[in-house]
Amino acid sequence: MALLQKLFQKALLTNLRAYSVNSLQKPPKILITGGLGQLGVECAKFLRQKYGQQNVILSDIIQPNLEVANDGPYIFADILDFKGLQKIVVDHRIEWLIHFSALLSAIGEQNVPLAVRVNIEGMHNVIELAKQYKLRIFVPSTIGAFGPDSPRNPTPNITVQRPRTIYGVSKVHAELLGEYYYHKFGLDFRCLRFPGVISSDPPGGGTTDYAIAIFHDVLRKGHYQCYLKPDTRLPMMHVRDALNALSEFLEAPNEILNRRCYNVTAMSFTPEELAEKMIKYVPDFKITYMPDARQEIADSWPQVFDDSEARRDWKWNPQVDLDNLVEIMMREVKEKIASNGF
């Protein structure tokens, strides 16, 4: 029995090693699903610099603006259309799949049936696709994959996960399905649990969105009404760190990974603490607080995320702290407002 297990593990590793070696010999051909959201456009820019413009294909079901369309290959891909996805993988010789399509936490609660379709049925499609064509597949998870029964400060990599949003439930489902396909079929499934990701692009309807909206409102109107209480602590990271994490993790050899799902984070702060840092740039801005349904979601999520396993296994090391983050966001949001009014 032990011998059989050893042989199986060896076969699994050889299979996985083959993916790693192939992808290191030449740049991988990458497809990003749900690519017109907050993370996808930046991710495509980042990976195109690394692997070449034509090797990273951005896709979504909505129309890109001219800037995105001119930046590199863009195609229509509905993750609910399995045959359509097969055609794309074959036609474009895809090797890595970055699966971003999702309905986020706050939006998901407003349309549960659609969230089930996009987040759960969509996941079934992409994971089968990855298995059929031996793709390396990256699926982001989230702090929202934890719930009120999880330890919140800190939240370790492995602990109770009983989320209370359909978004969280769908992400736990994705984590477990991916791990199952890895153990059963040797699928090269990789997953990072991101905290709230902060960038100057519009957010997609999550619970951590306030940390982006506050910069836009303060710089345009001089005040911000926050939908969370002032002392709501949540883990966060700048998009630059999120993309570095994604890229380093995707390139990590399978041999050094002890898990398929890792927590990653860079900092934790409250709305009050963020506002205090922003006063240095806009001394007279006002912040008021009117908690809504998102408060209950935030209260069930981790306050401080323990990413020590990622730091140990593949040397994850974030670069942007709260002071840098405020400096970067002030500059970039000002530029955005000046150029297109957003």
Ligand SMILES: NC(=O)c1ccc[n+]([C@@H]2O[C@H](COP(=O)([O-])OP(=O)(O)OC[C@H]3O[C@@H](n4cnc5c(N)ncnc54)[C@H](O)[C@@H]3O)[C@@H](O)[C@H]2O)c1
């Ligand atoms: N942004 C964050 O703070 C954050 C944090 C943790 C995890 N994540 C995860 O990262 C991923 C990307 O997040 P984001 O903020 O860019 O999301 P987003 O909501 O901004 O974008 C999601 C995209 O999915 C697309 N989509 C919806 N239905 C689709 C379908 N049927 N077929 C193809 N595409 C479809 C949408 O058009 C949208 O452009 C998500 O899986 C999210 O769960 C994000």
